[in-house]
Amino acid sequence: MMALETKQHILTVLVENKPGVLARVAGLFARRGFNIFSLAVAPTDDERFSRITVTVDVASAPLEQVIKQLDKLVNVVRIDELAPEAAVERELLLATVTSPPESRSRVVELVGMFEGRILGVGSTEVTVSLDGSPAKVDDFERLLREFGIVALQRTGRVVLPRLDEIND
Amino acid sequence: MKLDGGQALIKSLEMEGVETIFGLPGGAILPVYDPIIDSPIRHILVRHEQGAGHMAEGYAHATGRPGVAMVTSGPGATNIVTPLADAYMDSIPMVVITGQVATSALGTDAFQEADITGITMGVTKHNFLVTEAADIPRTIREAFHIATTGRPGPVLVDIPKDIVDPNNPRSAMDWYWPDTVDLPGYHPVTRGDPAMIRRAAELILASERPVIYAGGGILKARAAEALRALAETCDLSVVTTLMARGAFPDDHPLCLGMPGMHGNYTAVTAMQEADLLIALGSRFDDRVTGKLDGFAPGAKIIHVDIDPAELGKVRRPDAGIAGDCRLVIEDLLVAIAELGGPETQPDRSDWKSKMSGWQETYPVTYEMNEPGELLKPQFVLETLRDSTPDDCIVASGVGQHQMWASQYWRFNHPYTWINSGGLGTMGFAVPAAIGAKVGRPDRMVWAVDGDGCFQMTAQELVTAASERIPVKIAILNNAYLGMVRQWQEMFYDERYSEVYLSPDLPDYKMWAEAMGCIGMRVESPEEVQPAIDKANEIDDRPVVIDFRTDAREKVYPMVPSGKANSEIVVDPALGQGGR
Numbered sequence: 001m002m003a004l005e006t007k008q009h010i011l012t013v014l015v016e017n018k019p020g021v022l023a024r025v026a027g028l029f030a031r032r033g034f035n036i037f038s039l040a041v042a043p044t045d046d047e048r049f050s051r052i053t054v055t056v057d058v059a060s061a062p063l064e065q066v067i068k069q070l071d072k073l074v075n076v077v078r079i080d081e082l083a084p085e086a087a088v089e090r091e092l093l094l095a096t097v098t099s100p101p102e103s104r105s106r107v108v109e110l111v112g113m114f115e116g117r118i119l120g121v122g123s124t125e126v127t128v129s130l131d132g133s134p135a136k137v138d139d140f141e142r143l144l145r146e147f148g149i150v151a152l153q154r155t156g157r158v159v160l161p162r163l164d165e166i167n168d
Numbered sequence: 169m170k171l172d173g174g175q176a177l178i179k180s181l182e183m184e185g186v187e188t189i190f191g192l193p194g195g196a197i198l199p200v201y202d203p204i205i206d207s208p209i210r211h212i213l214v215r216h217e218q219g220a221g222h223m224a225e226g227y228a229h230a231t232g233r234p235g236v237a238m239v240t241s242g243p244g245a246t247n248i249v250t251p252l253a254d255a256y257m258d259s260i261p262m263v264v265i266t267g268q269v270a271t272s273a274l275g276t277d278a279f280q281e282a283d284i285t286g287i288t289m290g291v292t293k294h295n296f297l298v299t300e301a302a303d304i305p306r307t308i309r310e311a312f313h314i315a316t317t318g319r320p321g322p323v324l325v326d327i328p329k330d331i332v333d334p335n336n337p338r339s340a341m342d343w344y345w346p347d348t349v350d351l352p353g354y355h356p357v358t359r360g361d362p363a364m365i366r367r368a369a370e371l372i373l374a375s376e377r378p379v380i381y382a383g384g385g386i387l388k389a390r391a392a393e394a395l396r397a398l399a400e401t402c403d404l405s406v407v408t409t410l411m412a413r414g415a416f417p418d419d420h421p422l423c424l425g426m427p428g429m430h431g432n433y434t435a436v437t438a439m440q441e442a443d444l445l446i447a448l449g450s451r452f453d454d455r456v457t458g459k460l461d462g463f464a465p466g467a468k469i470i471h472v473d474i475d476p477a478e479l480g481k482v483r484r485p486d487a488g489i490a491g492d493c494r495l496v497i498e499d500l501l502v503a504i505a506e507l508g509g510p511e512t513q514p515d516r517s518d519w520k521s522k523m524s525g526w527q528e529t530y531p532v533t534y535e536m537n538e539p540g541e542l543l544k545p546q547f548v549l550e551t552l553r554d555s556t557p558d559d560c561i562v563a564s565g566v567g568q569h570q571m572w573a574s575q576y577w578r579f580n581h582p583y584t585w586i587n588s589g590g591l592g593t594m595g596f597a598v599p600a601a602i603g604a605k606v607g608r609p610d611r612m613v614w615a616v617d618g619d620g621c622f623q624m625t626a627q628e629l630v631t632a633a634s635e636r637i638p639v640k641i642a643i644l645n646n647a648y649l650g651m652v653r654q655w656q657e658m659f660y661d662e663r664y665s666e667v668y669l670s671p672d673l674p675d676y677k678m679w680a681e682a683m684g685c686i687g688m689r690v691e692s693p694e695e696v697q698p699a700i701d702k703a704n705e706i707d708d709r710p711v712v713i714d715f716r717t718d719a720r721e722k723v724y725p726m727v728p729s730g731k732a733n734s735e736i737v738v739d740p741a742l743g744q745g746g747r
Contacts, residue, residue: 015353016352020247020286071477
């Protein structure tokens, strides 16, 4: 098994688009003591299926066991494992930060440097967004915190295989 | 053909070849009970839904066909959760139909509503909530397919009332029967990987101290004959786990009997000192391995299982083969022949004489009764064993009586031993025996039960009496929750906490008679044989014998919980030579 030193592994799980499937996947993780770091679900281009992108903390259980147990779920069609280096990952962050007029230019500057967006401006607060790699979003979040977070939400990562990986 | 959903459900069960349903009606499932009147399917009306579930399990154990139970919503459904969990742990093919409140009422806390698909997600192989009448035949087809293929298991189908109620337009449907199932995420493996099978053959031919560790998967795969061929071809000794008793004949010279916490000394120690364990349809359960890091320390592992997730779950195999046990063993025999056959094996006579030495020194044993003493439970079991046909089916509950039954019976045929292994469900014996007898009316069926277990599900003897299902029940009545008592005696300084049950409250003989059975009581050794003989002659109603046994008797050998198997404790009568 590759990259055991990486504590997190990403699984993309193609599931049948049926009621309760997310509960089955989440319930399996809870029942068997596997830790989920993040999880994102959305329909795919084929309406019969949805894709769950789950980042697993493999310190909690051997990845092989996580995959094999997931594969036993009747509604799970296919599981792909992606080491972070083999994946294109993106995550979206939304945040409202404290931003009185005197410090607002510094927020605008930070958002500009990260190529984020200003979504709304209030008298003392600003709402911003950023999409990017999880590491970039981490950095952005850390710097944003200096202004004072009013509310913050991240989506968890979504992933596709890196193209040269596919062509191998 | 226009049908309503209820008719379609019963017709679907007929299409699946169902002959018997164990069940109990109620509000939500009512519409499905009407077409049962016109169906050739036999319905057995139980007295508690748990009984229906365990009967379906016993039926499946004895016949290999899926057991079917049908109950209503809410409490009916929750009452069958224990049998579902039991069947899940022991990989029993079973389909449970539950009624549900109407689709429009789902999620409103309606009368007798319970989220049974949510509740049973973790204890079923799969479950379905059907919301359209037109989906019923397809779902039933899928449910039976999932329950019976791959690693077998229980499947629950939840049916809201509106889609089966002929008075509701939502129940109207055009009948069809699907030719195939379309489950894009379900493809159980059957054939093993040839390279791994070859590797396994090499390991067997090179091994000096091999042991076959046969589990319940042998029985599920109908692989008893294949197992015997493998053992005899390569002269391999076989242990049969609690779930595999009967998968290899106890009277075969290569049989070592049961391993594990209450296994015999030879089976436990042979595994411990083996250089190769050939695990076939077994799962390295904690009751077999004892303390894991002390288990079979010098053994390489061949692990064959139909469930790929079992390979490496507990112990990493040197050759892990996902596949059907029967097919893999057959392929393995071919690979062994191709590699030169058993003639190329090392001489194992030292190993074999070591094992037969253990068998002589440490047999499973007990001290016989002195006159005037209370009955020994082991004596009752030996007498019962010797008074019943070789193919008699034995069902047991959970506890001391279960271990003694497994130890002292001689299982020479597959599918003659029915018990609750993984979940350890007290109260399993009576309903499981009834289910087995329904499935195999040609066989004599005895339940060996404890007094604690019997009190949990005895009401199903009313079912057996009214349906004329002549099962026989031997209660080993020691007036205690015996296994818990044994642990309190050995590990809690004889501080007995909440384990005393009383020998005659209830009066088991009168209780049996009140339920329409023949009741007997046996208190002394000389009464044992006549009572069993009398019971064996009765074939028109159930029989219950209350054997008053000695509560001080403990199950030996024993590997104390949390200890390694090398720390096995044998019966004190054998001295402490066994450590």
